[in-house]
Amino acid sequence: MEQKKGDNGEAIAKSMFEMAKLKVPIISIVIGEGSSGGALAIGVANKVLMLENAIYSILSPEGYSSILWKDSSRFEEAAEKMKLTAKDLYNLKVIDKIIKEPNENEEEDFKKISNNLKKEIKIIVSDMKSKTAEEIVQDRYLKFRNMGEFIRRD
Amino acid sequence: MIVDKIKKREASVKNKPSNIDIPIGKWVKCDKCKEIIYKEELRKNQSICPNCGNYFRMHINKRLKLIIDEHTYKKFDLNIETSNPLNMEDYTKKLKSIREKTGLEEAVACGTGKINGEEVVICIMDSGFLMGSMGVVVGEKITYAIEQAIEKKLPFIIFTVSGGARMQEGIISLMQMAKTTAALTKLDEAGLLYITVLTDPTYGGVTASFASLGDIILAEPGAMIGFAGQRVIEQTIGESLPEGFQTAEFLLEHGFIDKIVERKDLKETIYKLIQFHKRDKEDS
Numbered sequence: 001m002e003q004k005k006g007d008n009g010e011a012i013a014k015s016m017f018e019m020a021k022l023k024v025p026i027i028s029i030v031i032g033e034g035s036s037g038g039a040l041a042i043g044v045a046n047k048v049l050m051l052e053n054a055i056y057s058i059l060s061p062e063g064y065s066s067i068l069w070k071d072s073s074r075f076e077e078a079a080e081k082m083k084l085t086a087k088d089l090y091n092l093k094v095i096d097k098i099i100k101e102p103n104e105n106e107e108e109d110f111k112k113i114s115n116n117l118k119k120e121i122k123i124i125v126s127d128m129k130s131k132t133a134e135e136i137v138q139d140r141y142l143k144f145r146n147m148g149e150f151i152r153r154d
Numbered sequence: 155m156i157v158d159k160i161k162k163r164e165a166s167v168k169n170k171p172s173n174i175d176i177p178i179g180k181w182v183k184c185d186k187c188k189e190i191i192y193k194e195e196l197r198k199n200q201s202i203c204p205n206c207g208n209y210f211r212m213h214i215n216k217r218l219k220l221i222i223d224e225h226t227y228k229k230f231d232l233n234i235e236t237s238n239p240l241n242m243e244d245y246t247k248k249l250k251s252i253r254e255k256t257g258l259e260e261a262v263a264c265g266t267g268k269i270n271g272e273e274v275v276i277c278i279m280d281s282g283f284l285m286g287s288m289g290v291v292v293g294e295k296i297t298y299a300i301e302q303a304i305e306k307k308l309p310f311i312i313f314t315v316s317g318g319a320r321m322q323e324g325i326i327s328l329m330q331m332a333k334t335t336a337a338l339t340k341l342d343e344a345g346l347l348y349i350t351v352l353t354d355p356t357y358g359g360v361t362a363s364f365a366s367l368g369d370i371i372l373a374e375p376g377a378m379i380g381f382a383g384q385r386v387i388e389q390t391i392g393e394s395l396p397e398g399f400q401t402a403e404f405l406l407e408h409g410f411i412d413k414i415v416e417r418k419d420l421k422e423t424i425y426k427l428i429q430f431h432k433r434d435k436e437d438s
Contacts (some may be wrong), residue, residue, distance in 0.1 A: 007400065009361035009381030012411055013335060017367060020336040037331065044332050058319055058328040068321045080326050081240055092239060094325055095425040098190035142334045144334065145297065147329040150288035 017042035020140065023133035027124055029117065030054045030086075031093070046140045048094070050086045051113065052101040056094070057084035059100050094147070109150040184208050192372055199419045209354060209374050209417065212281045213256075214263045217313055221421050222267035222276065229265035236290050239326045249276055252283055260285045261316070266301040266308065270425040274433075275303040277312040281355075287294050289320035293330025296364060301336040309347040314365040318358015331363035338367050348430045349424060352379050352402065352411070368412075370427060372420070373402035373411045 019026060019042075028045035034056040050056060056065065065071055065078035083089065086098045099116050100111045128136060181190050182362055187206035196203070201210040202218060212220070214294065233424070253259065262285040267276055277299050279286045303310040319327035342350055350368030352361075354377035361381050365371075380400040380433055388395055398404040405411045415423045 003344075006285055006378040007361070007382065009358075010366040012331075012362035012381070013364070013366040016332055016335040016363065017339060020332070020339045029433050036328070037359060040328055040331055044336070056325065064321060081242070083240055084325070089325065092326065094329060106437050114402065133247075141336050141340075142330065144332045148293065148323075148326040149233040149237045149239070150290050150294055153235055 009037070012041040016044045016058040018041055020144070021137065022140075023137060025128040025131075025136055026140065027121060030056045033060075035045065043145065044140070046128065046136065046143065049099055049117070049120060050089065050095045050096045051099050052086050054086060055078045055084040056086075056089055059083050099131075155315075166362050182210075183365050184189050184210075202417060203383075205373075209376055211281045211315060211354065213282060214258060216277045218263070218267070218276075221269060221278075221311075221313075221424070223271065224270065227265055227267040227276075229263060230295070230298060232264075232295055232300065234291055234294060236323060238323075239290070240322065240324045242322045244278045245322045249284075250407045256280070256282045256340045258283050260295065261288070262292045264295045266302070266306070269311075269367065269421060272425060272428045273311045274311050274428065275299050275306065276310075277358075279315045280435060281315045281317075284320060285317035286360070287317050287320035287327070289323040289327045290330060292320070293327075293333050296334050297337045300334070300341050303346055304341055304344045306354070307344070307346065309349065309431070310341060310350070311349045311424060312364060312368075313351045313353055314356045314360055315353045315358035316319060316356055316358065316365075325326075328359065330331075331359045333366065334364045335386075338364060340386075348427065350425060351420065351424075352377055354378050357381065357383065364417055370413075371411050372413050372415050372423065373405070374420075375402060377402040404417055 011097060022114050026045035028043045029047045030039070030048070030050040032054055034043070040044075056097075059067070061075040061079040062072045065074040068078070083092060085113060086095065090098055092102045097120055099113065099120060101114070102112050102123060131139065167435060180193055181191050182193055182196060184203040184206060186208035187203060189203065190207040196210065201212050201216060202208070203210065236249070258280055262277050262279045264275070264277040266273060267393065268274070300310060305376070319331065321327070331362065339356055348363050348369045350371050352365055352371065352373040353420075354374060356365050357380045358381060361379060378400050379402060384395055384400060386421065396404075402411060402414050406414055413423070
């Protein structure tokens, strides 16, 4: 509750700032529902991985439709529009890799997902091993520096 | 969240039957004391209500005039437009009509200028442009301005007013928080001065990124500053919030802001801070 005295905006800003400077590789993995500043505060990573059925967005679909259309009941429509699936985010270059999830959510699948994830983490770590601290920081910097496309007007 | 609140407030102000015989465009009503004020009088008083002292939001051009020496502002020539990443219907059309209405290119203006002869890189946001929200263009312009400050070895000043990340551009807007923040780590490494001036209202992704990262954080009196809107916080935690929560004064008391500066003193205060840090650098 005390933290609410200042709201949590500053904490998010400081967390991103420190992550951007860290001299070791960072891997963030979206495993469920990640949204807004809270997710991004731990998402300034060299590589962002995402489980196939996870979502990552600017806001919950309910909040999004409430702000944009002043109608939180249009959350389904918002979810369609927001491009919050792993595939959409991969196409937008917000995430680097989709971790496959087999069909059912059973124990066997959990093992499979964990193995997939382990494999990917190993690949990234071994790729990053040859990089210097400066290269690691720069690699992360450029990833976010180039985030979002725009059109140049003449 | 907060955008919603502000829009509602604006709508309710608009909807009130204020059809008394007032020549349209010459008078304006103060949100706080409800007094009808002659616009010219408001202009002369630095957009502060002459009746109750309430701070009105300022158009970029007015703010520039207040802070930057005459004829010294040179805007950065970055002719960029959003690619409309979510393919939102009407979004591009809406932007076009706001541009025509406000005479602004986007929700932030960035360039170089002088403050009592001291050259700075300055960014000024405007609530009149989609509530000062940050999409890819705002993020890119601010990042470019930071890079220019580093290249030219100049202090970097930003005036914030924003509802937060721009919903119409979805996750890409969110990513601009990381983009601007990462650029600020470079400014920090270069040892350059960064001053933020928070004006009413500063919320959401802007508070949670560059607004909170100034070496020195100033605010205008009475400015509302926060991440989530008050109604949302109250609903989430199921408790009412303390008196004055999210006001500049409250944040000063709790150590989030360094100083509250009246509008008339802003230019001089920023100038002194630049002078002070300049001397510091020469000494070392």
